[in-house]
Amino acid sequence: MKSRHKRIALIxxxxxxxxxxxxxxxxxLNSNIAFFVTPTEVAQGKAPQGQIFRIGGMVxxxxxxxxxxxxxxxxxDTATAVPVVxxxxxxxxxxxxxxxxxxxxxxxxxxxxxTEVLAKHDENYxxxxxxxxxxxxxxxxxxxxx
Amino acid sequence: xxxELGHFALxxxxxxxxxxxxxxxxxxxxNRADWIAVARPATAATFLLxxxxxxxxxxxxxxxxFSVEYxxxxxxxxxxxxxxxxxxxxxxxxxxxxxxxxxxxxxxAVAAFSRQLPAAMVARVLGVLGLVTVGxxxxxxxxxxxxxxxxxxxxxxxxxxxxxxxxxLIYHPPLLYMGYVGMAVAYAFAMAALxxxxxxxxxxxxxxxxxxxxxxxxxxxxxxxxxxxxxELGWGGWWFxxxxxxxxxxxxxxxxxxxxxxxxxxxRGSFKxxxxxxxxxxxxxxxxxxxxxxSGVLTSVHAFATDPKRGLFILILLAIxxxxxxxxxxxxxxxxxxxxxxxxxxxxxxxxxxxxLLVVACGAVLLGTLYxxxxxxxxxxxxxxxxxxxxxxxxxxxxPLLVLVALGPVARWKQADLPAMLKKLWPAAVVxxxxxxxxxxxxxxxxxxxxxxxxxxxxxxxxxxxxxxERFKAGSPTASWWGMQLAHFGLAVMVVGIAMVSTYxxxxxxxxxxxxxxxxxxxxxxxxxxxxxxxxxxxxxxxDFDVFLANGKFLRKLYPEKRDYDTSQMPMTEAAIDxxxxxxxxxxxxxxxxxxxxxxxxxxxxxxxPFVGWIWGGSLLMALGGLLAAADRRYRIRAKSSSAxxxxxxx
Numbered sequence: 001m002k003s004r005h006k007r008i009a010l011i012x013x014x015x016x017x018x019x020x021x022x023x024x025x026x027x028x029l030n031s032n033i034a035f036f037v038t039p040t041e042v043a044q045g046k047a048p049q050g051q052i053f054r055i056g057g058m059v060x061x062x063x064x065x066x067x068x069x070x071x072x073x074x075x076x077d078t079a080t081a082v083p084v085v086x087x088x089x090x091x092x093x094x095x096x097x098x099x100x101x102x103x104x105x106x107x108x109x110x111x112x113x114x115t116e117v118l119a120k121h122d123e124n125y126x127x128x129x130x131x132x133x134x135x136x137x138x139x140x141x142x143x144x145x146x
Numbered sequence: 147x148x149x150e151l152g153h154f155a156l157x158x159x160x161x162x163x164x165x166x167x168x169x170x171x172x173x174x175x176x177n178r179a180d181w182i183a184v185a186r187p188a189t190a191a192t193f194l195l196x197x198x199x200x201x202x203x204x205x206x207x208x209x210x211x212f213s214v215e216y217x218x219x220x221x222x223x224x225x226x227x228x229x230x231x232x233x234x235x236x237x238x239x240x241x242x243x244x245x246x247x248x249x250x251x252x253x254x255a256v257a258a259f260s261r262q263l264p265a266a267m268v269a270r271v272l273g274v275l276g277l278v279t280v281g282x283x284x285x286x287x288x289x290x291x292x293x294x295x296x297x298x299x300x301x302x303x304x305x306x307x308x309x310x311x312x313x314x315l316i317y318h319p320p321l322l323y324m325g326y327v328g329m330a331v332a333y334a335f336a337m338a339a340l341x342x343x344x345x346x347x348x349x350x351x352x353x354x355x356x357x358x359x360x361x362x363x364x365x366x367x368x369x370x371x372x373x374x375x376x377x378e379l380g381w382g383g384w385w386f387x388x389x390x391x392x393x394x395x396x397x398x399x400x401x402x403x404x405x406x407x408x409x410x411x412x413x414r415g416s417f418k419x420x421x422x423x424x425x426x427x428x429x430x431x432x433x434x435x436x437x438x439x440x441s442g443v444l445t446s447v448h449a450f451a452t453d454p455k456r457g458l459f460i461l462i463l464l465a466i467x468x469x470x471x472x473x474x475x476x477x478x479x480x481x482x483x484x485x486x487x488x489x490x491x492x493x494x495x496x497x498x499x500x501x502x503l504l505v506v507a508c509g510a511v512l513l514g515t516l517y518x519x520x521x522x523x524x525x526x527x528x529x530x531x532x533x534x535x536x537x538x539x540x541x542x543x544x545x546p547l548l549v550l551v552a553l554g555p556v557a558r559w560k561q562a563d564l565p566a567m568l569k570k571l572w573p574a575a576v577v578x579x580x581x582x583x584x585x586x587x588x589x590x591x592x593x594x595x596x597x598x599x600x601x602x603x604x605x606x607x608x609x610x611x612x613x614x615x616e617r618f619k620a621g622s623p624t625a626s627w628w629g630m631q632l633a634h635f636g637l638a639v640m641v642v643g644i645a646m647v648s649t650y651x652x653x654x655x656x657x658x659x660x661x662x663x664x665x666x667x668x669x670x671x672x673x674x675x676x677x678x679x680x681x682x683x684x685x686x687x688x689x690d691f692d693v694f695l696a697n698g699k700f701l702r703k704l705y706p707e708k709r710d711y712d713t714s715q716m717p718m719t720e721a722a723i724d725x726x727x728x729x730x731x732x733x734x735x736x737x738x739x740x741x742x743x744x745x746x747x748x749x750x751x752x753x754x755x756p757f758v759g760w761i762w763g764g765s766l767l768m769a770l771g772g773l774l775a776a777a778d779r780r781y782r783i784r785a786k787s788s789s790a791x792x793x794x795x796x797x
Contacts, residue, residue: 006490014502021506024539025513032535033517036528054530068657068739069749088655089736089751092717103530129528 034103038133043080047106055082056101056130064096075100077137086114099130149214152202153293159195160283166192167276170269185269186257193254200247203292204234213299216292222305222713224683232316233306239292241319246282248327263352270338278330281463289456305713314374322367322394326432328360329397333429336422340478345418350411355776357408361401362772368394369765377721382732382753384761387536392515393435396508400428403504406497414559415485416494426471433464489561496554503547510539548602551634552609571609578605589650599645606638626778633771640764646757657739659747667754668696669731675745684711687743689735708735730755
């Protein structure tokens with residue numbers, strides 16, 4: 001095989017591989033992204049319908065209610081609270097008044113069915129998404145007052 | 147007084163490292179033997195000083211000196227000694243000091259075990275390591291000083307995060323850091339070779355054992371981290387595609403590419419530019435990993451309360467390292483010879499494809515990890531990329547690699563005969579088909595995914611046997627050849643574990659009253675309620691379970707715990723696991739479902755995990771293979787001439 005052919009074969013093979021990988025990546029990225037929506041945005045109807053997304057904020061005080069393995073609670077950004085239903089075992093640090101992030105879908109009745117509740121592993125740590133939601137809500141409240 | 151001594155030693159070490167970073171490099175450039183000679187003593191002094199500093203911090207933990215802010219934040223009088231000592235690296239400041247300590251440790255090892263290398267080369271390597279040390283030490287001293295004192299020391303410390311009070315803390319961070327930081331050595335060798343304008347087979351030969359050993363540590367560190375997460379986090383998963391896991395996995399992928407590419411550079415003098423780029427990438431990704439872990443920009447199990455200033459500092463350091471290295475590379479690369487030519491079908495090509503696949507896989511992981519940051523930075527809102535993305539991308543990229551593992555080692559350098567290779571390997575293809583059809587049926591249910599994986603395992607394992615027979619015809623193999631075989635076998639073992647556990651695992655979350663049973667994977671668990679028990683610094687609710695086999699025979703008792711640490715609001719789940727060669731059974735207590743903890747119902751999670759242990763067993767075999775390869779006799783033989791090209795290679 002001539003060296004020119006060899007080079008063309010190598011480059012062609014490389015491009016094909018990269019093209020294939022890029023297709024895989026973009027495809028997978030498209031179908032596996034979860035947007036993050038604050039509870040206030042959920043109340044304003046900005047949540048993507050029928051799609052998986054994440055909400056974050058604080059677990060509202062006094063909102064946890066257990067019904068065997070199904071847990072009802074509310075996630076709040078201090079302005080608005082979204083009722084959440086989750087079946088399964090919650091992470092150790094899931095507590096009222098602490099930050100939490102839940103992933104799932106919104107139901108037509110406005111409740112959020114979570115398929116996953118994110119754990120954090122340090123009491124002093126606040127998930128950045130939860131912090132963001134609370135900051136947003138407090139900023140909005142300040143602008144209202146002025 | 148002792149903490150001040152530690153702080154002082156650290157600052158002194160900073161200046162000695164500055165000397166280590168500047169004088170030898172300038173000396174090697176100007177050919178001044180006296181400046182070159184500074185490299186070894188300066189490296190030894192840096193190592194000693196950082197060692198003193200590290201010992202001082204350890205002492206502060208040993209005596210629980212709560213006037214030191216870092217100790218007060220991570221220790222406690224009730225904390226058992228073992229965890230008090232490993233708490234030294236249980237937080238941000240101390241873990242960075244450990245990072246620096248390991249870095250100077252690697253440099254000292256290079257200084258000690260490179261007697262056969264030319265003095266100028268050693269000076270350059272140690273010089274580059276010195277500069278890296280300076281950067282990281284500045285980070286520790288300026289932003290994360292572990293010796294900061296408190297004006298009014300508390301009577302009691304805040305103690306260590308309960309999650310970290312586990313033997314995993316003793317082994318996992320040091321091993322992982324050894325691997326991370328070891329990449330700095332591979333990087334330093336590449337930079338030294340670039341600086342000297344001497345990218346040749348000799349450089350690759352010197353760099354190889356160091357790179358391989360760093361890779362071994364990284365492999366062990368990641369595997370132990372995965373195992374720790376499996377038993378400690380109580381979720382029963384072994385890999386979550388968490389940003390911080392990815393942060394350690396990306397350097398591993400590139401380092402794996404690097405050790406294969408170094409083989410080509412050493413044996414054939416080719417791929418030099420590529421090898422240098424990989425060395426730069428591996429170290430840069432280690433730094434990026436540190437940035438991701440330490441800056442808290444991503445939601446992760448490893449993220450701790452953080453300070454944005456710190457993230458910025460590492461980002462700047464990363465920019466300097468990448469920028470300077472690439473500039474140097476751009477200046478020197480055009481002068482590098484291309485090395486031995488090779489045909490389209492040759493071992494070089496197989497290793498090239500291996501490299502492309504590993505780097506593309508790393509790129510895909512990098513994209514998935516950073517994508518949320520990129521989207522957020524451009525105002526696209528906050529998003530997250532889930533594990534399905536990584537599985538969908540990573541697995542298809544890895545499959546061809548598993549096919550090639552069988553082909554590469556039987557291919558000849560320069561020009562291989564594909565029909566002859568296939569003729570040699572056809573029995574492996576038969577084994578592959580048989581394994582793909584039969585083994586999944588033995589496991590219970592035939593499943594396309596597991597059939598494909600087991601067929602590949604059959605292919606790899608049979609090819610390993612055929613390769614060994616073939617190799618013995620040519621005389622008895624070297625240690626490094628055995629190392630390669632062992633590592634490749636480890637890969638096969640790991641694939642078995644991954645395929646089996648992801649296909650056949652069973653998980654059940656159930657509500658259990660005392661006396662009730664639940665079955666999973668042919669094992670039956672009987673719950674006998676919970677009793678309270680007292681540990682050194684916690685109270686635990688201990689669940690009492692009997693495990694029975696499918697035939698009703700009693701297997702053993704399991705005692706999962708739910709702990710409440712005295713110093714923390716945070717309950718801790720301690721899973722109970724019965725490990726086995728072909729399966730683990732796993733039970734963890736979630737929470738009481740009634741106020742009566744002792745006799746009331748509990749939420750319980752049970753798992754059946756077939757072959758999960760093979761994942762870590764496979765990693766261990768890979769690491770052993772790496773050690774065997776690094777121990778090869780030829781690395782210890784003095785290089786005859788610094789630009790030796792192996793016989794038979796065209797100039």
